[in-house]
Amino acid sequence: MVICIAMLITGAPSAALAATANERTASEPGAPGKDAAPKKDAAPKKDAEPKKDAEPASPAPTPTPPTPAAPTKPESPGVAPVAVDRPLVAFPHPLISEILASVPTGPAGDANLDGTRDATGDEFIEIINPHDKPINLKNYRLTDKSLGKGKALSFTFPALELQPGEVCVVFNGCNATIAQPVGDAGAAAAASPKFDGARVFTMRASSSRVSLSNAADAVVLWTPDGRVIEIVRWGKVDGLPPCELTEEVSASQNGSVQRESLTGKLVAHPSDGGVSFSPGKFGPAAALRSAKPDTQPPKPTKGTAPSRPAPSGKK
Ligand SMILES: [Ca+2]
Numbered sequence: 001m002v003i004c005i006a007m008l009i010t011g012a013p014s015a016a017l018a019a020t021a022n023e024r025t026a027s028e029p030g031a032p033g034k035d036a037a038p039k040k041d042a043a044p045k046k047d048a049e050p051k052k053d054a055e056p057a058s059p060a061p062t063p064t065p066p067t068p069a070a071p072t073k074p075e076s077p078g079v080a081p082v083a084v085d086r087p088l089v090a091f092p093h094p095l096i097s098e099i100l101a102s103v104p105t106g107p108a109g110d111a112n113l114d115g116t117r118d119a120t121g122d123e124f125i126e127i128i129n130p131h132d133k134p135i136n137l138k139n140y141r142l143t144d145k146s147l148g149k150g151k152a153l154s155f156t157f158p159a160l161e162l163q164p165g166e167v168c169v170v171f172n173g174c175n176a177t178i179a180q181p182v183g184d185a186g187a188a189a190a191a192s193p194k195f196d197g198a199r200v201f202t203m204r205a206s207s208s209r210v211s212l213s214n215a216a217d218a219v220v221l222w223t224p225d226g227r228v229i230e231i232v233r234w235g236k237v238d239g240l241p242p243c244e245l246t247e248e249v250s251a252s253q254n255g256s257v258q259r260e261s262l263t264g265k266l267v268a269h270p271s272d273g274g275v276s277f278s279p280g281k282f283g284p285a286a287a288l289r290s291a292k293p294d295t296q297p298p299k300p301t302k303g304t305a306p307s308r309p310a311p312s313g314k315k
């Protein structure tokens with residue numbers, strides 16, 4: 001009675017009281033009303049019975065724990081496979097691995113080892129074969145930002161098969177007398193022991209104006225059919241064609257930029273005893289050179305390598 005009166009007299013508190021009342025009723029055993037209705041809904045035990053009948057026919061799916069994946073790591077890898085990521089350029093294109101545009105001053109700048117430091121003649125572009133198969137450089141072309149127009153820097157390779165990981169250096173060559181063996185646009189030469197066994201070329205630049213600008217320029221690599229496949233640029237350069245592999249490097253180098261790995265960026269060459277370039281030498285490619293694709297076992301596929309050896313008897 002008291003509760004009823006309160007509900008009638010007050011507004012908001014009545015709701016609270018009502019709620020309390022409802023809760024009380026709901027929790028009270030045997031209370032009629034709401035409890036009855038849900039029971040009706042849940043009541044149909046008939047549904048459960050057919051299930052019983054069906055049980056023998058199709059036993060309830062036992063929650064089968066997924067078979068734990070067998071460890072994919074080989075326990076004892078005999079020979080460590082050469083881990084080579086997908087090259088930055090598609091096969092069969094070469095990849096620029098180092099550029100020396102800013103020749104250091106003094107004797108330390110004699111990159112082509114002809115005994116004289118020359119701001120133009122000692123410039124070089126180093127390329128490698130980043131693939132696991134040989135490539136041929138015939139008619140690939142290197143230019144600067146002028147894209148080979150006019151009397152600007154341009155060098156077209158003669159036929160030369162580069163083995164996987166093999167390095168090739170193209171010196172500007174202006175006023176230079178580079179030690180043999182050295183090739184040019186007419187013909188390639190044998191590997192040069194003076195340059196870490198690389199294939200060495202000279203552009204035979206006819207003038208010191210045919211050179212790479214220290215402040216702003218680009219090295220552009222062209223395919224034999226005239227497509228641009230790689231651009232390395234520095235400083236403010238306009239008019240370069242679009243190219244998927246366009247890399248911007250710092251213009252202010254007193255030395256070269258070299259790739260930090262086969263698939264890495266071009267970064268300032270570490271200064272090794274005061275020498276901040278390394279024509280013909282590209283350490284990361286050594287792994288490719290030592291790999292012998294023909295005799296290598298099939299490359300393990302990431303994550304899916306079977307742990308059990310395949311049956312060897314059956315064909
Ligand atoms: Ca020199």
Ligand SMILES: [Ca+2]
Pocket residue numbers: 097098126258277278279280281282
């Ligand atoms: Ca190098």
